[in-house]
Amino acid sequence: MDPKTLLPPSALSPTELEQLRPAIAARYPNSKGVLGSQLGAFIRRHLTNPDLKGRFGGLKSFVGHYFPAEIIWSGRKGLDDLYDIAFTAEPSNQSVGAWQPVSAEPVAGLWSAVTNPSIYVQFAWSTKEQVLFQSSAGVPPAEGLVAIEKLTKIDYQNIATAFVNSSENLDATGRARALESAASSMEFTKLVREKGLLTKWEEFRVDSALRLFADRLSAAGADADVVSRWADALRSSQQQGRTRRLQQAASSPPVQKPPRPPYRESARDEVPDARLVAIKAMEFLSDSEIGNLNLPLGSVMHALRSLLGRQ
Helix, strand or coil: CCHHHHCCCCCCCHHHHHHHHHHHHHHCCCEEEEEHHHHHHHHHCCCCCCCHHHHHCCHHHHHHHHCCCCEEEEEEECCEEEEEECCCCCCCCCCCCCCEECCCCCCHHHHHHHHCCCCCEEEEEECCCCEEEEEECCCCCCCCEEEECCCCHHHHHHHHHHHHHHCCCCCHHHHHHHHHHCCCHHHHHHHHHHCCCHHHHHHHHHHHHHHHHHHHHHHCCCCHHHHHHHHHHHHHHHHHHHHHHHHHHHHCCCCCCCCCCCCCCCCCCCCCCHHHHHHHHHCCCCHHHHHCCCCCHHHHHHHHHHHHHHC
16 A cells, blocks of 8 residues: 555645755744744645644644744743744755754654654664654655654554553453553543543553564664664653653633622521522523522512612
């Protein structure tokens, strides 16, 4: 099967990617704090279909798919995102958009590129040069490179199953539920959170994913010391990415809960007054139930005047 047929309809064509990569590198050489609105406008000018939102889910999703190591989210400025951009120099005899060497630096996007099945990047190893190469999905393998499979959804399902089998904190019912939900990362994460195992699961998942990719590097011909160096870079990349996500969450405004309606609370050692019970019960009624209440008009007007008078 032609690898290109595996790409979703929204994926960039090889031609678009070959034109876009050098254009961004030339426009933003080692740039920091680039406004997302400016970067998005620049990218759209180079696409045959400029609908970033419709095709990819927005700018952040787009750069996470195609430039996870080169374009990194760095924060917010007002309502706009900020990005740091750094492209490595391209060899003059190598076509842009084909196979490119990957620097063994622990940049935040490296972990996602290697371990996220939905990011359209592929990897290969050069035994002769002892260098990791990457390209966009669909680019044919270059001569002398050994393909290294990224982590897949099946890999993560197997990792989840291994976690369940190794856990001593699940009873028979919880273990069965966990094994059934292992095929869905969302359902599995929800379950382990309910069981109080989320932290252990995150550690197990990261360690297993890192070990699996390291094993595939070794099988492709990487020396042991090189594999160890890449494992360290990937772990640092994962930690950087986690830190960025926490910073992003912290920068988001907190959700404000509406104030609860005032009511007079009775003392703890008193039996609540019938009126207080009725008032409290109103908080648990749905809009339709409240709409069906039949209250005397005079009482309603007295209640309104009383409430307004207290404010």
